[in-house]
Amino acid sequence: xxxxxxxxxxxxxxxxxxxxxxxxxxxxxxxxxxxxxxxxxxxxxxxxxxxxxxxxxxxxxxxxxxxxxxxxxxxxxxxxxxxxxxxxxxxxxxxxxxxxxxxxxxxxxxxxxxxxxxxxxxxxxxxxxxxxxxxxxxxxxxxxxxxxxxxxxxxxxxxxxxxxxxx
Amino acid sequence: xxxxxxxxxxxxxxxxxxxxxxxxxxxxxxxxxxxxxxxxxxxxxxxxxxxxxxxxxxxxxxxxxxxxxxxxxxxxxxxxxxxxxxxxxxxxxxxxxxxxxxxxxxxxxxxxxxxxxxxxxxxxxxxxxxxxxxxxxxxxxxxxxxxxxxxxxxxxxxxxxxxxxxxxxxxxxxxxxxxxxxxx
Numbered sequence: 435x436x437x438x439x440x441x442x443x444x445x446x447x448x449x450x451x452x453x454x455x456x457x458x459x460x461x462x463x464x465x466x467x468x469x470x471x472x473x474x475x476x477x478x479x480x481x482x483x484x485x486x487x488x489x490x491x492x493x494x495x496x497x498x499x500x501x502x503x504x505x506x507x508x509x510x511x512x513x514x515x516x517x518x519x520x521x522x523x524x525x526x527x528x529x530x531x532x533x534x535x536x537x538x539x540x541x542x543x544x545x546x547x548x549x550x551x552x553x554x555x556x557x558x559x560x561x562x563x564x565x566x567x568x569x570x571x572x573x574x575x576x577x578x579x580x581x582x583x584x585x586x587x588x589x590x591x592x593x594x595x596x597x598x599x600x601x
Numbered sequence: 602x603x604x605x606x607x608x609x610x611x612x613x614x615x616x617x618x619x620x621x622x623x624x625x626x627x628x629x630x631x632x633x634x635x636x637x638x639x640x641x642x643x644x645x646x647x648x649x650x651x652x653x654x655x656x657x658x659x660x661x662x663x664x665x666x667x668x669x670x671x672x673x674x675x676x677x678x679x680x681x682x683x684x685x686x687x688x689x690x691x692x693x694x695x696x697x698x699x700x701x702x703x704x705x706x707x708x709x710x711x712x713x714x715x716x717x718x719x720x721x722x723x724x725x726x727x728x729x730x731x732x733x734x735x736x737x738x739x740x741x742x743x744x745x746x747x748x749x750x751x752x753x754x755x756x757x758x759x760x761x762x763x764x765x766x767x768x769x770x771x772x773x774x775x776x777x778x779x780x781x782x783x784x785x
Contacts, residue, residue, distance in 0.1 A: 445767040487724075
C-alpha cells in the first residue's frame, strides 16, 4: 500500500468502514511507515478536538431579530411588491436605457459633442422661431398701414361724392 | 411536531408559527454560520440574512422534500456565496476563549491545557481550509451530520462527500501539525 492510498482510506479506517482485507493492509502500512503513523496520531488528535467543540446558543437579541422578520416583511412588502411586478419590467428596462443614454450625453467627454449638437439644434430652432415671429410682426405692421391707407382712401372719396350731389 | 403543518401555518401567517420554526432551527443555523465564519457578530448577521431568505422562499418549498436538508442547503449556499463575495477579509475568527470551551474529556490540568491549545489551533486553522473543505468539516465533525445527509445538503454523490471530508480532515491535521511544529 502507498502513502497516498493510506491517506485516502484514513477516515474510513477510523470509522470502521473498511473491508477486513483493507484494514489489514492499513495496519501493515502503519507498522512500516513512520510518516503515516505520525499523520494518524495528529489526525486522531484533530478529530478528538473537533468532537469537543460545543454548540453556542444564539443570543436573545438575535432571536428577537429573527422573530421580527415577518413583521418587517409585511411592513415593507406592499411597496416592494408593487415595484417588483413583472408588468413593470419593460418600464424599468426602458428607463434604464434612457438613463444610460442620458449618462452618455452628460458624463462622457465624447458626449459633450452630442450635447453641443443638441444645443446647436435647439439654438437653430429658436432662431427660426424668432425669425417667424419677426416676420409675423412685420406682416401685422404692413396690414396696419394697408388698413390706414384704405381708410384714408375712403375718407378722401366720400367728400368728393358729397360735392357732386350739391352740384 | 408536524413540520409541514408549521410551514403551512407560516405561509398563512398564523400567529406563533414562525416563532416555532425559529425555535427549532435558529440554533442549528447560527452554529453552522459561526463554525464556518468564526465570528459571532458575523454569524448573527448571516443567520438573520439566511432566515430572511428562507422567509422569502418558503412558498417555493416542495412539501415532498426534507425541510431540514432544504434549509441547510440554503444555509450552505448562502455561507459559501457570501464567503466568495467578501472573503471576510475584514473579520478574523474570534478568539477561542473560555466561554466556548467544552467540558474536557481528559483529566488533569495539563491535559486540559493541551486540549485547549489544540482546540484553539484547530479553530484558527479552519480559516486556512477552502470554503468547500471547511463546510465539509463543519457539517460532519462539528454538526455531526451523516454522510447521507451531507450528500443531500451538498447535492453531491456519497463517494465525493466521503472523499471531501477525508481530504478536509487531513488538511486540518496538517495545519495542526504545522502549527504545533512551529517554535514558540
